Amino acid sequence: MNDIVISANQLTRKFGDFTAIDRLDLAIEKGTIYGFLGPNGCGKTTTIRMLTGLLKPSSGDINVLNHQLPKGAENLRLNIGYMTQKFSLYNDLTVKENLQFLATTYGFSKKQSNARIDELTQLYDLTDILSQITGSMSGGQRQRLALAGAVLHDPSILFLDEPTSAVDPETRRDFWEKLFDLSAQGTSILVSTHYMDEAERCHKLAILEGGVKRADGSPKQLMQDMDAHVIELSSKDIREVKRQVLTLKDVKSAAQLGSFLRVLVTKAQTDPIAYLKQALANSSLTIDEISEVRPSLEDVFVMCTGKEAKHD
Numbered sequence: 001m002n003d004i005v006i007s008a009n010q011l012t013r014k015f016g017d018f019t020a021i022d023r024l025d026l027a028i029e030k031g032t033i034y035g036f037l038g039p040n041g042c043g044k045t046t047t048i049r050m051l052t053g054l055l056k057p058s059s060g061d062i063n064v065l066n067h068q069l070p071k072g073a074e075n076l077r078l079n080i081g082y083m084t085q086k087f088s089l090y091n092d093l094t095v096k097e098n099l100q101f102l103a104t105t106y107g108f109s110k111k112q113s114n115a116r117i118d119e120l121t122q123l124y125d126l127t128d129i130l131s132q133i134t135g136s137m138s139g140g141q142r143q144r145l146a147l148a149g150a151v152l153h154d155p156s157i158l159f160l161d162e163p164t165s166a167v168d169p170e171t172r173r174d175f176w177e178k179l180f181d182l183s184a185q186g187t188s189i190l191v192s193t194h195y196m197d198e199a200e201r202c203h204k205l206a207i208l209e210g211g212v213k214r215a216d217g218s219p220k221q222l223m224q225d226m227d228a229h230v231i232e233l234s235s236k237d238i239r240e241v242k243r244q245v246l247t248l249k250d251v252k253s254a255a256q257l258g259s260f261l262r263v264l265v266t267k268a269q270t271d272p273i274a275y276l277k278q279a280l281a282n283s284s285l286t287i288d289e290i291s292e293v294r295p296s297l298e299d300v301f302v303m304c305t306g307k308e309a310k311h312d
């Protein structure tokens with residue numbers, strides 16, 4: 001069995017009467033990229049802050065790299081890196097000055113600092129902008145600098161809170177290549193996101209909603225285990241078909257994607273195509289094409305959370 005580097009047992013955080021995280025259990029293996037997928041406000045940042053020792057849980061246990069938190073948080077500091085949602089470096093320092101400053105806080109000697117900064121600026125493509133003031137950099141450059149800063153002390157675990165929300169898809173792809181390099185070298189990574197494509201890249205993920213873990217596993221496993229058929233259909237009456245199928249007991253969701261309607265039908269129905277055709281048989285609505293397709297992570301998300309689905 002793989003080593004568990006982060007574990008949480010019945011982790012709960014309340015703010016007054018409000019429960020932001022409710023009895024969360026986690027077991028994250030060394031070297032994996034583990035995702036927290038969920039909408040704004042579902043508790044991703046609160047969880048990361050507890051797992052990094054910055055926020056005290058109301059109840060429950062946390063163990064990170066064999067340190068019980070929050071008690072052992074100080075001993076953990078040199079073993080974890082944290083890239084927060086907001087850019088946390090100094091806008092009025094240059095790229096090099098920011099990295100030098102961080103190296104000082106980690107107690108690097110001048111020689112160690114220079115060697116590590118050389119290495120990182122090459123790795124993260126910052127060599128040509130070393131003297132640039134950070135505040136004038138592009139979103140992608142700032143993101144590469146933030147990552148360089150978060151891994152400067154070569155942490156065993158890297159926490160990334162929505163790291164790609166401010167960058168374009170190509171920059172996001174490049175960023176993920178860097179994460180896979182780090183993971184291949186043994187760094188464990190916990191990344192929060194509300195993007196499906198980003199969640200699909202994780203080795204494993206937890207789907208969070210309202211502070212509760214609704215499901216977890218590898219993206220493939222979550223898709224295989226999904227308790228619904230995914231049916232795509234086209235029709236010249238697509239808007240009305242959508243309205244009608246949403247009234248059916250075993251339809252969990254219907255969403256239009258271009259000229260197709262993607263319908264989630266529970267597995268209580270063994271022949272979902274016949275079920276939908278029969279439901280529309282007495283209407284004047286026609287179906288042009290209809291087929292069962294493979295589930296996507298977004299379908300899993302909809303089934304787990306009821307988001308973007310029908311409203312009772």
Ligand SMILES: Nc1ncnc2c1ncn2[C@@H]1O[C@H](COP(=O)(O)OP(=O)(O)OP(=O)(O)O)[C@@H](O)[C@H]1O
Binds near residue numbers: 015041
């Ligand atoms: N210090 C606080 N006091 C009161 N409520 C808080 C506090 N911090 C977070 N919350 C609440 O806890 C819930 C979870 O917030 P959190 O920031 O963890 O969500 P998130 O999933 O990270 O969302 P986002 O993507 O918007 O950052 C939200 O309803 C938020 O308003």
